[in-house]
Amino acid sequence: xRTDDLITHLSSELEPVKSGAVARLLLGAVLLGIxxxxxxMLTVVGPRHNLAGAMTHPGMWTKLAYSFAIAAFGxxxxxxxxxxxxxxxxxxxxxxxxxxxxxLLAGLQMSAPGADMPGLVMGRSSRVCATYVTLTALPTxxxxxxxxxxxxxxxLTLAGAGAGLFAGAxxxxxxxxHCNEEAAPFIAIWYTxxxxxxxxLGALLGRTLLRW
Amino acid sequence: xxxxxAQYRNWMLxxxxxxxxxxxxxxxxxxxxxxxxxxxxxxxxxxxxxVQETLIAIHARRATYDPHxxxxxxxxxxxxYKLIDEYRRHKRRATVPLDEAxxxxxxxxxxEAMARRDVSKLLAKLPPAKRQLVTDIKLDxxxxxxxxxxxxxxxxxxKVTVHRAIKSLGEDLKDERRGxxxx
Numbered sequence: 001x002r003t004d005d006l007i008t009h010l011s012s013e014l015e016p017v018k019s020g021a022v023a024r025l026l027l028g029a030v031l032l033g034i035x036x037x038x039x040x041m042l043t044v045v046g047p048r049h050n051l052a053g054a055m056t057h058p059g060m061w062t063k064l065a066y067s068f069a070i071a072a073f074g075x076x077x078x079x080x081x082x083x084x085x086x087x088x089x090x091x092x093x094x095x096x097x098x099x100x101x102x103x104l105l106a107g108l109q110m111s112a113p114g115a116d117m118p119g120l121v122m123g124r125s126s127r128v129c130a131t132y133v134t135l136t137a138l139p140t141x142x143x144x145x146x147x148x149x150x151x152x153x154x155x156l157t158l159a160g161a162g163a164g165l166f167a168g169a170x171x172x173x174x175x176x177x178h179c180n181e182e183a184a185p186f187i188a189i190w191y192t193x194x195x196x197x198x199x200x201l202g203a204l205l206g207r208t209l210l211r212w
Numbered sequence: 213x214x215x216x217x218a219q220y221r222n223w224m225l226x227x228x229x230x231x232x233x234x235x236x237x238x239x240x241x242x243x244x245x246x247x248x249x250x251x252x253x254x255x256x257x258x259x260x261x262x263v264q265e266t267l268i269a270i271h272a273r274r275a276t277y278d279p280h281x282x283x284x285x286x287x288x289x290x291x292x293y294k295l296i297d298e299y300r301r302h303k304r305r306a307t308v309p310l311d312e313a314x315x316x317x318x319x320x321x322x323x324e325a326m327a328r329r330d331v332s333k334l335l336a337k338l339p340p341a342k343r344q345l346v347t348d349i350k351l352d353x354x355x356x357x358x359x360x361x362x363x364x365x366x367x368x369x370x371k372v373t374v375h376r377a378i379k380s381l382g383e384d385l386k387d388e389r390r391g392x393x394x395x
Contacts, residue, residue, distance in 0.1 A: 001264070003260065003264055005265070006267055006268070007236060007239045007243065008236075010235075010239060010267065010271045011233075011235045011236040012232065012269070012381065014230060014231075014232045014235050015230065016228065016229055016230035017228045017274060017275045022275055022278075075300065081288070082276060083276045083278050083281070084285075084286050084288075084289025084290050084293065085281060085285030085286040085287075085289035085313070086278060086327045103390060151273065152269070152273040152276045154290070164383045211297070212269070212273075
């Protein structure tokens with residue numbers, strides 16, 4: 001086809017684009033993905049006992065806030081990475097905030113008098129935590145990739161890593177409702193490890209799965 | 213700021229609202245830059261394919277343009293991605309600079325032959341008024357209508373002047389080449 005004819009063809013089938021189209025696409029995918037992650041959490045590990053009681057414990061809110069903040073900045077990164085020519089520095093800098101906060105809180109708890117070091121760091125589920133976070137994150141990772149493929153990521157590894165980061169953090173958020181660990185050092189190490197694993201997986205898959 | 217930014221961005225915003233006429237002008241304008249961009253980086257068959265692929269990508273992914281950001285950077289991002297994709301397909305390793313939107317928009321087909329030369333040296337041979345017109349229209353992307361308004365000439369007079377000036381520059385180039393060959 002001649003390029004002139006292509007231009008004629010493309011302009012003849014032009015339809016208006018509603019503002020906020022990207023946001024709606026991402027939101028739809030994210031809700032679907034998280035629904036899948038909740039399903040995985042409920043069927044594979046199940047919610048923790050006495051969930052209602054745990055909701056009054058500050059440790060529960062620490063891990064919810066930590067994973068929520070990373071997920072929010074991660075989604076921001078995904079949105080930027082899906083647009084050609086957009087800056088990605090700000091969401092990446094913002095990610096330092098929750099990391100700094102959890103490290104600080106972990107330091108405080110570990111330096112308190114009479115701190116039970118092995119308990120704070122290893123808890124009772126350190127061997128499975130990162131694996132379950134990864135597993136829980138997978139449906140959200142798939143949904144985020146699906147949405148990114150409809151956008152226009154130009155740096156595929158980075159976009160994939162962003163999707164992994166968001167999905168890992170969303171998976172961690174959902175996993176909070178199963179996990180009965182409350183110590184900040186545990187969260188800082190094992191939750192973060194799970195999120196990093198999904199980020200790496202996303203970066204690896206991005207190169208091939210996000211091509212357009 | 214890239215000279216064409218305001219014009220192209222306005223066309224794009226109109227196109228996103230459904231204005232097919234503005235969209236046509238936008239795509240036609242971008243095609244001139246894209247052709248020159250790919251022609252300097254790919255062989256001729258691949259270059260025209262890359263132009264078309266990029267136009268289709270611009271069309272299919274136009275919702276990803278964020279009106280708060282420069283439009284030229286958005287187009288350059290897509291053009292660069294398609295170039296890297298083409299290199300990858302032919303297993304060529306190449307590094308493509310990240311931020312050279314200018315590189316895409318400072319060239320188009322008409323300016324191509326001149327771009328390879330020392331442009332300012334050539335232009336210096338023109339009388340000042342003609343030189344100004346050529347610089348405005350061919351290098352800075354000023355529209356003929358705007359140039360006509362600035363100079364007080366009619367649009368057709370502007371076009372004729374620029375056309376003659378370019379032609380005489382072309383002859384100068386030929387003379388120079390002949391001179392080089394004689395030496």
